[in-house]
Amino acid sequence: MSESGQDNSSQNKSDQNRQLLFLLPLLLFVAMAVLLATGLGKDPTELDSQLIGKSIPGFQKTLLFSPNKTISEKELQGPALINVFASWCPACYTEHPYLMQLAQSKAVKIYGLNYKDKRDKGQKFVNDLGNPYDLILFDDNGRLGIDMGVYGAPETFVINSDNQIVYRHVGIVNLDVWQNILRPRMFANQEGSASKSTGQAAK
């Protein structure tokens, strides 16, 4: 188990290998530095631009409370919010009471996406805190989350009446976020009838 090479005949070769080995940390570091440089200047909370204006990606997912029922993107209908939540996400507990209020005010339809969770834990979360969702998709492997560009939880997507993703909000939703950020964008494609729609939403 000695670290020093004893055998003189292969000394040169092992010396070379040794030097390569000692270069390894430097190479790994350079690779990481390049990677970090590419991350600079990009806003990690920004929605991948190719998704804006696109329809909801296609999926086949079971519902959180009915593992036997599978639904697809066709069964969602905007204008709506898709709220990404998980029982492991601390901020989701903070956000949830406002989602309950929002749902009770009937201002908007909210779909839930239970992201990378265990089914029993997700169910417990909703049972404990209340259910503001029209339906809850269960995304245990995070596949749908990847397709939608989910970065973490909580996140909320705004879907307009044409079932297009128009906005992605990272972080919790509260009254301020709903009134100033989400609601204006949800109805932005209907400038002409904007007053009508927001009027309805306010009721």
Added chain:
Amino acid sequence: MIPEIGNLALAFGLALALIQFVVPLVGIATHRWRLAIIAKPAAIGQFFFVCLAFVCLAYSFYANDFSVAYVASNSNRSLPVAYRIGATWGGHEGSLLLWVFMLSSWTLAVALLSKSLPALTRTRVLSVLGFVSVGFLIFILFTSNPFDRLLPVFPVDGSDLNPLLQDPGMVFHPPLLYMGYVGFSVAFAFALAALLEGRIDTLWARWVRPWTQAAWMFMTLGIAAGSWWAYYELGWGGWWFWDPVENASFMPWLLGTALLHSLAATEKRGVFKAWTTLLAIAAFSFCLLGTFLVRSGVLTSVHAFANDPVRGTYILVFLGVTVGASLILFAVRGSKVSVTSWYNLLSRELLFLINNLILAVVTIMILLGTLQPIIADFFNLGKVSVGPPYFNTVFNILMAPLIFLVGLGPIVNWRKYEYSELVKRTRLSLLASIVVGLLVAVLADDKIFTDRLQLFVGAFLIVWVLVLNIVDWWKKAAKKNRNPLLGLFSISPSFLGMYFAHIGLAIVVFGVVFSSHLSIEKNLRLGIGQTQEVAGYEFYFEKISDVVGPNYDAIRGHFIVKQDGENVAILHPEKRQYRVSGQWMTEAGIDANLARDLYVAMGEKIPESNDWAVRIYVKPFVSCLWLGSILMGIGGLLAMTDKRYRAKVKQKLGISDDAVVSGAA
């Protein structure tokens, strides 16, 4: 006036740091010794000016000088004085100043306490530390100056400190953590000095060890304090979230732990020399990386400071220069370091090697998980993140064998150890650990198989580490004193520190395993005057009252907790609204003792009723997390006080004394 003095002090600090970095190196290269010895006075001067700048900033907060932009955006007249001082490091600029202040304090300590070092080594170490200081002072002065003024029109009042930070935790968590972060710069500087000299030996390891132990101690306590703060301040009862910034502080801690062990092997046996220097470089590089991740805006996190690409670019360049140059030096010089020692397959050296490998792999896995959003983005996989399930799985699977080794480490001898001896010394402990593990797994109520397995492994490891370490401690004590009980604290501080740290670790594991498996958490709707039973405790929601705080208004809940008809605790959770920002904060009401925490946090009021959404948790053994961490910290402190680190060694100008090297084993 005061902010201008601070600004000027920073500039002087930078000038002295430059002198401390450049002049000694020139002096050494040109053999002009009088130039080289300037390192020490420059370091002392640098400390003086950076300290002055820090005091100026703290004073600006104390005096409510809102013409200073940084004060205006992080303080407020109605903020209590203690938080105003704490607000000094509540934002990006001030926390960087704290970083440099800590760095210059460590530098001062090295300059004053390193008389036993060869002058050449001491000079090189100070020069490297000077370089790090230069990098950060330039960063502060040119991209993040905390003394920038809002003139001529400045606000009458400030926009207040982030309410999340208005907490006693803010006053000591960042300083402790930064002491740890920055402390690893000393080990880093020693590693570079050794590589420059081309000499890494027992003596070198003995110099570095106490500095590393000190940094490790601060970091352990700093991370624990942060975890405790998150636990009671976020109102959710969790204490670790695998948030990028938590990971950023955890990775250097893991590498620092590896470094502590490999340094021990280098000191005692002269092995792992190159690896030890690499670890010292890596530990500090991860500290710099953490700084980058928090301040560049490449990742989202609850801790992240305001996002500014210029700052990100600067830190990345500085990181590249510092780490890149160190690793080039390592590649050139490290390969020349020869090791002439040997060890057997079963020996403490081997255990330390496995320890180091596991810690390095865990660090890399956490790094990959943390950077995963950037990696995925780089390969156009979209922005994804792995989340806690990944970290928990990887971490548990890799750490279990490591903790198993913590039981063996103190027993197995350096160089070689007999298998038969090992079996003889561990068979009873093994039996006890298995029995306890099985009992725990079987007796736990309605758990699924994987939970029982985790409980078994957890209980097994806790008993294993505790029994083996305590028995070993006892045996050593018995050699010191006829009454082993009296001998327990007369063994050498190095060993005493080790037992404290290992036992502390076992207690932390105990807290982790049992609090996560036995906690009862109820989120429910509770009306005033109603009672809810949770885990044998009756929580009576007596009333709510309004509270007026210095800069917030709060609704306070009054909960009386009874067990078997007796009052055991009165809890006062609060919902606070801070006046300036209008933000709501949750203050949990917690009653803690060693066996369990009773935890109540209030959610929203349910409209048109007298009911509230309430979170009631009964969490057993959470206190063990903090208790164990404190024991680990004490362990680091004890190890540091070992007399042999302060023994005078007759040395002149870096000429090595081979007798010292070969004599120590």
